[in-house]
Structures are given as structure tokens and as C-alpha cells.
Amino acid sequence: MVTETEYISFVTRLKDTVFRLARSILTDSHLAEDVTQDVFARVWLQRESILHSQHPRAYTCRIAHNLAIDKLRHRERERSLTLEPRGAEHSDGDADTSTTDMAALTKRFISALPDKQRIAIHLRDVEGYEIEEIAQILETDEASVRVNISRARKRIKEQLLNALNYGLGES
Amino acid sequence: MDWERVKILHDRYLKAETSLDEERELYTLLSTAESLPRELQATKTMLEALHSIAQDRCDLTIRHQEPRRRSISLRRIASIAASVVVVAGITLAMLLTPIESEVTEPMIVCHINGTMVDDQLIAQAEVQRILGGVSKNMHTAKERIDNITRITSNKQL
Structure with a gap:
């Protein structure tokens, strides 16, 4: 009870x-x-x-x-x-929408991710769930979860590298 | 700084092959580094942003559930009371309605020496036996009364 x-x-x-x-x-x-x-x-x-x-x-x-x-x-x-x-x-x-702020920029990149990638990376990197738990929540298999997380991380990193190369983060 | 370790963890992190402990280790290593190559700097920025998102708190006040529960229980009580009224009404209506002429065979039930009997023939036989006994006793009683009356009248004479 x-x-x-x-x-x-x-x-x-x-x-x-x-x-x-x-x-x-x-x-x-x-x-x-x-x-x-x-x-x-x-x-x-x-x-x-x-x-x-x-x-x-x-x-x-x-x-x-x-x-x-x-x-x-x-x-x-x-x-x-x-x-x-x-x-x-x-x-x-969210007040921190300045593009010169790398953290804010990263948040914007995350929010622009495809739904599956955004949810998967959120559950893993923000909430700290195990892959198995994320698979249960999203009712999918662990391999798909890993693929979505990996794609999300690589995509954000690539966008951040571009921003760094264009000097956006060097304030 | 163990750059070899950082590189291994970083590569595995991007492939989503790291454990949560390894991810924490990578975050600590990158956070404490004084200067980083751009590749790692991008990952560090990403990890810091994700970490700051994790600090966001819901300022939502979770409504206490008691009022809701109370309203549910009041509703339940009301529905139970309504059901009782309906059942009572139906029962009363049935009691007040005259019984139709269609008579069903009454069930005969009697107790013989403490045992319940619902067989009509057995019950009838038992009733006859009892009535016979009563009749016999009455006959005997009548004889005794007659005797007493006769004796009394003889004494008076």
C-alpha cells in the first residue's frame, strides 16, 4: 500500500x-x-x-x-x-539566447536536433539514465538508443567546432 | 593530463560506448584542463551546457492530492447513497405491489426433530402423525374429564 x-x-x-x-x-x-x-x-x-x-x-x-x-x-x-x-x-x-554564449549556443543546437536524438541525448547526458533505461522509456532497443545519442553528440560537436572556427565562442 | 586516456574516452563518448562513470571521468578531465585542442574544447563546451541544463529545476508546485481525493470520496459517498435510495425504492415498490394471481407452488418446509424437511409427502405424514397424537391425547383427556365429572357428581349425591 x-x-x-x-x-x-x-x-x-x-x-x-x-x-x-x-x-x-x-x-x-x-x-x-x-x-x-x-x-x-x-x-x-x-x-x-x-x-x-x-x-x-x-x-x-x-x-x-x-x-x-x-x-x-x-x-x-x-x-x-x-x-x-x-x-x-x-x-x-530561456533568457540565455545570446549567440556569443557557447553554452546557450549549445542549448540551441540541442533543441534543434531531431526529436529522437534530442530526447535520447537529454535522457543520457542531462538525466544520466543507463542506455537500457532509455530503451525502456522510448520503447526501442539499446542499439537504436546508442545510434541516436552518438549522432546527436557528433552533430552538436560539429556545430560547435564550426562556431569556434568562426570565432563565435571567443568572446 | 593523460591525453591518451582522454582521447580514448572522447572517441568512445562520441560513439555512445562509454559508461556513465567514464562520462563523468571525461567531464572531470576536460573541466580541469587548462588548455585544450579545438576538438576537445567543443566537447567540453557541450558537456558543460548539458550539465547546466541538468541544473534547471522545475519551480512547479506539485498540488497536494488530498482535495482531489476528498472530492472523489464525496462523489463515491453520493453515488453509494443514490444507489441505496434506488434499491430501497425498488424494494418498497415490490412490497407494495399486490402479488399476481399466478401462484407458484409453495415450498413446504418443516422441522422434524430439529431436521429441516422440504419433502411434501414426508411433511404431510409428519403432520398427520402429530395430529393423530394430539387427537388421541384429546380423547384421553376427555375421558379423564368425564370420569372426574362423574366422581364429583356421585360425591354430591
Whole structure:
């Protein structure tokens, strides 16, 4: 029987992870907060099965991933109906958008990655998940996860090298 | 700085072959290096950016679930109360409705020496036996009353 205290402790431990994962998919902090709320509402409803599962963290992240993807599709549909130009979602509340800041530039390169690569590198390099766990969350195999992470890392590194070669980072 | 080690880790990192410990080791090695070739500088920048993203916190206040649970339980209580009212209504309606003339065979149940019997013939036989006994006892009682009456009238004479 999962107590309220156990649930709150679980939420406290995982809320930042879920939020960041949702934001890496949606590139929008407000939508990511909505998804985070929804995720933990679901966790509460299924608390017995989730918190007593073998990988409660991976289970929760899979819910977050699926909800964020649903939200992303919903937003794409709305955008196609309103003819809103794509790319508006990248104008998130992050203040550090200066191109002279290499860290900010790297963040922009990451947010411009294809979805699979962005999510995979986020789960690995930001959240520190094992490849096996990422495969569980994304419902794919470990080889695909490694390929996506490798492509993402090489791509970002290449873009950063270009920026360094053009002197963008030498401020 | 063990450049050979850095190079191995860096190559494996880009191929996503490193373990989490090896990635932490690479991050530490690159962070502490005073000067780096451009290739490694790019990777260091990437790792630092990823590390700073990891520091981002969700300022979301997770709503306490109690109000939600309370509303659910109130809803449950309301639905249970409604169900009870419906069941009571149906029961009352059934009790007040006159029974149709269609009579089903009544089930005869009796207890014989503490044993429940639902066989009609056995029950009838038992009833007859008991009534016979009662009749016999009444006959005997009548005889005794008659005797007492006779004796009493003789004494008065």
C-alpha cells in the first residue's frame, strides 16, 4: 500500500526530471509544466503498480514521454489549423539566447536536433539514465538508443567546432 | 593530463560506448584542463551546457492530492447513497405491489426433530402423525374429564 508520504517523496525526487524531459520534447516550459502535472496525476491513480514496479523512474518517464509526444502532436495540429509558423515554440522563456554564449549556443543546437536524438541525448547526458533505461522509456532497443545519442553528440560537436572556427565562442 | 586516456574516452563518448562513470571521468578531465585542442574544447563546451541544463529545476508546485481525493470520496459517498435510495425504492415498490394471481407452488418446509424437511409427502405424514397424537391425547383427556365429572357428581349425591 503506497502511502501519501511515499508518493510525495517520489514526486519530489522525480518532478525536475519529468519536467526537463517534457520540456526537451515540447521546448516549452509552460506546456512541460502541464505535462508534469498530468504525469503525476496519473502516477497517483496508478501508484500501486508504478511505485512497486521494477523501474518506477523509467515507468514514470515513459508516461511523461508519451504525454509530451501527444501534446506535441496536438500542438502541431492546432498550428496547422491556425497557420502559425513552425519554430515559434523555440522562443521559450530561456533568457540565455545570446549567440556569443557557447553554452546557450549549445542549448540551441540541442533543441534543434531531431526529436529522437534530442530526447535520447537529454535522457543520457542531462538525466544520466543507463542506455537500457532509455530503451525502456522510448520503447526501442539499446542499439537504436546508442545510434541516436552518438549522432546527436557528433552533430552538436560539429556545430560547435564550426562556431569556434568562426570565432563565435571567443568572446 | 593523460591525453591518451582522454582521447580514448572522447572517441568512445562520441560513439555512445562509454559508461556513465567514464562520462563523468571525461567531464572531470576536460573541466580541469587548462588548455585544450579545438576538438576537445567543443566537447567540453557541450558537456558543460548539458550539465547546466541538468541544473534547471522545475519551480512547479506539485498540488497536494488530498482535495482531489476528498472530492472523489464525496462523489463515491453520493453515488453509494443514490444507489441505496434506488434499491430501497425498488424494494418498497415490490412490497407494495399486490402479488399476481399466478401462484407458484409453495415450498413446504418443516422441522422434524430439529431436521429441516422440504419433502411434501414426508411433511404431510409428519403432520398427520402429530395430529393423530394430539387427537388421541384429546380423547384421553376427555375421558379423564368425564370420569372426574362423574366422581364429583356421585360425591354430591
